[in-house]
Amino acid sequence: xxxxxxxxxxxxxxxxxxxxxxxxxxxxxxxxxxxxxxxxxxxxxxxxxxxxxxxxxxxxxxxxxxxxxxxxxxxxxxxxxxxxxxxxxxxxxxxxxxxxxxxxxxxxxxxxxxxxxxx
Amino acid sequence: xxxxxxxxxxxxxxxxxxxxxxxxxxxxxxxxxxxxxxxxxxxxxxxxxxxxxxxxxxxxxxxxxxxxxxxxxxxxxxxxxxxxxxxxxxxxxxxxxxxxxxxxxxxxxxxxxxxxxxxxxxxxx
Numbered sequence: 001x002x003x004x005x006x007x008x009x010x011x012x013x014x015x016x017x018x019x020x021x022x023x024x025x026x027x028x029x030x031x032x033x034x035x036x037x038x039x040x041x042x043x044x045x046x047x048x049x050x051x052x053x054x055x056x057x058x059x060x061x062x063x064x065x066x067x068x069x070x071x072x073x074x075x076x077x078x079x080x081x082x083x084x085x086x087x088x089x090x091x092x093x094x095x096x097x098x099x100x101x102x103x104x105x106x107x108x109x110x111x112x113x114x115x116x117x118x119x
Numbered sequence: 120x121x122x123x124x125x126x127x128x129x130x131x132x133x134x135x136x137x138x139x140x141x142x143x144x145x146x147x148x149x150x151x152x153x154x155x156x157x158x159x160x161x162x163x164x165x166x167x168x169x170x171x172x173x174x175x176x177x178x179x180x181x182x183x184x185x186x187x188x189x190x191x192x193x194x195x196x197x198x199x200x201x202x203x204x205x206x207x208x209x210x211x212x213x214x215x216x217x218x219x220x221x222x223x224x225x226x227x228x229x230x231x232x233x234x235x236x237x238x239x240x241x242x243x244x
Contacts, residue, residue, distance in 0.1 A: 004188065004192050007188060007189055007191075007193050008195065008196045010193055011192060011193030011194060011195060011197035014193060014200075015197035015198065015199070015204065016200045016201070018165075018197070018200075018204065018205075019204025019205035019206075019207070019208055020205075020208045020219060021146070021157070021161050021208075021223070022160070022164040022165045023140070023143055023146060023161065023164055025135075025140070025142065025172075026134075026139055027143045029193070031230070033189065035234070039189070043184050043185075043186050045184075046176075046185050046186075047186040047189040047193075048138075049185075050179065050180075050189075051189065051193040052168070053168070053172045053173065053176055054198070055194070055197050055198065055201045056165045056169055056172070057169060058201055059202075059204075059205040060162070060165040060169060062205035062206055062209075063162045063205055063208075063209070066205070067209070068161075068205075068208065069165075070159045073124075074163045076125040077127065077128035077145065077163060078167055078170045079170075080124065080127065080128020080129040080132060081128045081129070081131065081145075081167045081170050081171035082170050083129045083132065084131065084133040084135070084141070084171065085133075085135065085171040085172075085174060086174075087132070087136075088133040088135070089136060089178075100134065101231060104134070104139050104144070104231065105228045106232070107147070108140070108143060108147070108227060109224070109228035109232070111144075111147035112220075112221045112225035112228055113221070114151060115157075115218060115220050115221025116225065118214055118217060
């Protein structure tokens with residue numbers, strides 16, 4: 001399949017995840033870019049941000065219109081996110097990314113089980 | 120407690136910076152430990168990503184890391200898909216929304232854990 005067709009499919013999947021769950025970048029786009037489209041990891045991550053950011057803005061506007069956006073008390077997460085984003089730039093080269101990915105996988109499997117069975 | 124929330128936000132923000140799904144973990148935290156439902160947690164994560172991703176994007180553009188075709192063709196289908204899904208999300212039972220998220224997490228989690236690792240993973244700068 002041509003890369004352009006793969007991008008169209010990847011974008012549609014990312015858009016669905018973004019609208020339904022408010023997520024989709026690191027979860028969907030990065031793995032598809034690297035493993036399916038064989039993009040270089042740094043480009044994959046940068047491109048996923050470029051795609052998911054406008055989608056997140058649109059989804060956020062729809063959430064707001066639909067009265068789904070409730071940010072009461074969420075400001076510490078938002079401030080923390082900005083700080084974390086800045087910190088990650090400095091420690092990027094010093095972390096065992098593969099190990100972190102495995103820990104991440106275990107955590108989301110745990111979360112996935114709890115979510116599927118609703119407890 | 121706002122200090123713990125700030126710390127959680129910072130930790131997931133650092134992971135997002137590494138290309139690991141920090142937003143996914145934030146949603147899990149919000150739904151499992153902060154008492155939010157799936158829809159509210161998703162909305163917080165959208166706002167969260169707008170805060171943390173915007174400065175990152177400027178850096179990526181400056182470093183010429185954004186693949187132009189990926190941006191153009193992914194947004195072409197991604198924009199209508201996210202409009203459809205965000206409208207649908209407001210109209211379906213939030214417990215089903217959570218189950219759907221769970222299925223997605225299990226799928227990605229098992230693929231991540233048992234799938235092949237990409238060669239470039241340890242060499243990224």
